[in-house]
Amino acid sequence: AIGGAAWMAVMATFNTATQSSAPPWVRSRAVALHTVSALGSFAIGSALWGAVSGVAGLPLTLAVAALAMAGGVFLARGFPLRMGDAHEVTPGTLGVELFIKDEPHPDDGPVSVELAYRIRDGEAQEFLHAVTQLRASRRRDGATLWRIYRDLGDPSRYVERFIVTSWADYLHQRARTTLADQQLEAQVHGFLREGERVTAQHYIAER
Known part of the structure; x- marks a missing residue:
């Protein structure tokens, strides 16, 4: 018993x-x-x-x-x-706006997303440690590839790049963002230079 x-x-x-x-x-x-x-x-x-x-x-x-x-x-x-915890499963609000001219077909893809950060001098290692924590959430929500790049022409500029299979999957990824994900993003944004904002670029594969 x-x-x-x-x-x-x-x-x-x-x-x-x-x-x-x-x-x-x-x-x-x-x-x-x-x-x-x-x-x-x-x-x-x-x-x-x-x-x-x-x-x-x-x-x-x-x-x-x-x-x-x-x-x-x-x-x-x-x-x-x-x-x-509640914040790990509670849906968050949509973050970076989609500045696109033509809405792709849902099945179009793969989609490449690039987020550019211009950070304060002397905080590169701390920034890289923080931004690397975004990898798990990006992959969990549908990204098939994730990398962080340093701009060789501007040492203070870093680009986060990830690939999503299709435009529909990318929209789903955005909708699946949780409050915990947004807290991680806020930590990353805390390294930005004063007056700087994260800039986003979206690319769709043609061939």
Whole structure:
């Protein structure tokens, strides 16, 4: 009874952590992946321990399984289960405006997006550390390639460039921005020179 209650409590905790850590647009997919992973591990574990018990006997198999569970408790200390914060899943407002003359077809692409930053002197390393944290959110929301470039003609100017498969995917990426993403962007913008703003350029592949 205690084992069954513990099993149910653990599964409920995992489900809660999954749902609280995923933004609305991907929450159902995250829950589905968690369910498949959990049920799949149950099936594989049942087959594995059944095969072991057929060879080594039930008492020894239970002892080994108990030791493995005890070892898992110590290994889990390095991977704590963290509940998602509200700002990590709350949609943010649209950031840089789209200054485009002609709206591309949704299937057109790939799309190259370039964001230019002109930062204060002497803060390059701090800026690079901050802007690199944007890579994960760009890739998570649909970017297939992300890089940060330094302008050889102007050492204070850096260009963030990422590629999105299509124009529709890029619009989806913009809509998926969370408050946590915008907080990271605000940190990056804090390195801009006084009076400077981030400038954006959008390119669509023709060949």
